Amino acid sequence: MTKNMMIAQSGGPSSAINASIAGAIERALAADEIGRVFGAVNGMQGLLERRIIDISEQITRADDIDLLIHTPAQALGSSRYKLPKDDPAIFDTILGILKEYDIGYFFYNGGNDSMDTVSRLSAYFRERGEDIVALGIPKTIDNDLVETDHTPGFGSAARYVATSVAELYLDTVVYPLPSVVIVEVMGRNAGWLTAASVLARDTGVPAPHLIYLPEVPFDADDFIAKTEKLLETEGQILVAISEGIRFENGEYVADTGAAADAFGHKTLGGVATVLEDLVKQRINVPKLKTRAIQFNTLQRAAAHCASAKDLEESYQCGYRAVEAALEGKTDVMVTINRTNDEPYQSYYALAPLSGIANKEKSVPLAWIDTKNADVTEEFIRYARPLVRGEATEKFVGGLPRFFRFDWSKTVKP
């Protein structure tokens, strides 16, 4: 019996997230068991507001899927909406809408919050005896989902961070003056992406000289001591820090008055600026130049620097989610399971959502070299295969082309 499919996206953007829906869409369009392929615009929020588009209608040209794969940030929009814990009526509403659209297959493409949503929906459908499967497709540049070796989106963001750090280092050494460049990388609780800056060294540069992750308490005195020493030996240094680094007492460095000025005013801006001010205040080196750089949203949107391996795996996660759904699987997420670092080998599997939802995977402490503010060779072996390959983006006149769904073209069941 043919049933329709609904897919939606959630969480923060990445430059690989649309490769996942591209994989899911291609598999669905080829499946006899699946009728129409719907997309909810802006995740669960859009679903509840019936902002639903017909994907099969909008994917019309031969290269639409290819463009979609290389388009950064949720092509179906995202949402910060969380299903309320204590409102069973909302599940009835969602079920009602899915039944209106005759949905048999539901997919949610996002991070750990999204996996919680899928898990609860799946449980509810089963409880009610409804014939709807609900599956998760992983996504996050933060790489903090458990059960999977890594998450789609991480490799591309890591490639951007490592490449940019190497380029920034070359920029910083051109003047014969001492300098400290502090680069702030996303990651509130998990330092994976900041740690990936270490791959800049594969290009032959010594940067980053210091790496600070949120997994380990930040010691300002030690940071200053290390920086002073490196200024003597290296002259120009580059430091990579996670936005989420905290002091021993748990306070976010970004939130502290560590760099408060003479009048006690807190510094505006991110943690890189706080550390830049700290360096200015505590290090007395003549003509010292300091610079705080935030990669900001570029690190999650820079599709022009996506990793081909990441896009391929992201695509496969979507593709295999649909395959699993066709086999009747529900309440699971597609995982990537590594069997070898070099040559890199992995296979795809499924893991129950209950073990994934609301959990966060940190960088193992054994992979962090706290003494040297660095990461270990184990981390490097882990990260290296994930940034491989240049995405063959579609350029016209040197500039990328994107696929964009028309969100205003909503459809009735």
Added chain:
Amino acid sequence: MTKNMMIAQSGGPSSAINASIAGAIERALAADEIGRVFGAVNGMQGLLERRIIDISEQITRADDIDLLIHTPAQALGSSRYKLPKDDPAIFDTILGILKEYDIGYFFYNGGNDSMDTVSRLSAYFRERGEDIVALGIPKTIDNDLVETDHTPGFGSAARYVATSVAELYLDTVVYPLPSVVIVEVMGRNAGWLTAASVLARDTGVPAPHLIYLPEVPFDADDFIAKTEKLLETEGQILVAISEGIRFENGEYVADTGAAADAFGHKTLGGVATVLEDLVKQRINVPKLKTRAIQFNTLQRAAAHCASAKDLEESYQCGYRAVEAALEGKTDVMVTINRTNDEPYQSYYALAPLSGIANKEKSVPLAWIDTKNADVTEEFIRYARPLVRGEATEKFVGGLPRFFRFDWSKTVKP
């Protein structure tokens, strides 16, 4: 008679500047008239300190030149040193060093300050009857040199800015919330690079919605009015501003207290942060999200996003500078002269340095649409050909490889 060559670089980094020395080096290595090819590390400062390397000795592997072309930021280092106006002795010192190294050909690769240096050196050599030619090779992401249609380095930085603006726009529309993203682009006095953000629209996105250049006084009230209106019609907007925008009274927006907080404290950070605070204070839209993004030094170092056309032209400027020198030309800079926009056609020529040194070329007022905070179609036709083509950078394992001279291997004459 064989003479040696000396080349040096100056000014701010760009991702195309090494293509110029690559072109010069390749032409020089093939010239019977040129003996050894020396490089001064850190521009005139390094020359005066006799930090001189033998380039012919260090370019040894088949792909060194290709790597050099794709390596961002001065491979010979840069310097902020300016020749003093009233110290004739310094010219004697420079001449002495050049004669020690038996230099007949001197090249300086930089912006308008550098062209002033070359011009004065050339005049001095002629005055003294010395047989040394001195030529300029243009470089600057700012695109503010006169006499040339555009400068090497501009196209690559423009490609990075336009690509990143398009990607950032896609990132900003994923949430169904009103938002204002303010992107700060380099350019203290000339708005060329900020104006190039308009090319993001070639990718199909409507961003940037507003463009502010330093050529036109910035009107805060008008900016707020336009932003409010766009928030109503578009919901999410992206504004591109030059770091050097000024109010009618000449004061830099970045320096003003426009966004001083309730206690009169000035905002730290760049002009994007000042405007972000202005939006926060003056626009009352529920749930409005604001974000200030600085491209910072990434825009001049992102070789991974270089324009192939820019690298080709940068290479040719270096190559042709050596050709001109071999013909006995001195006190000139290589220029790029456009004859057609579409298809893009240009030829290389030479222009006297006296007409270039210390001058700045602004965006013509006729190309700025002040009423709509935009640029005109003329500007777009001008900029479009310069961002074309993807640089075929050398990647190993997904990450770039660079060529770096060993600056410590200085050589005696």
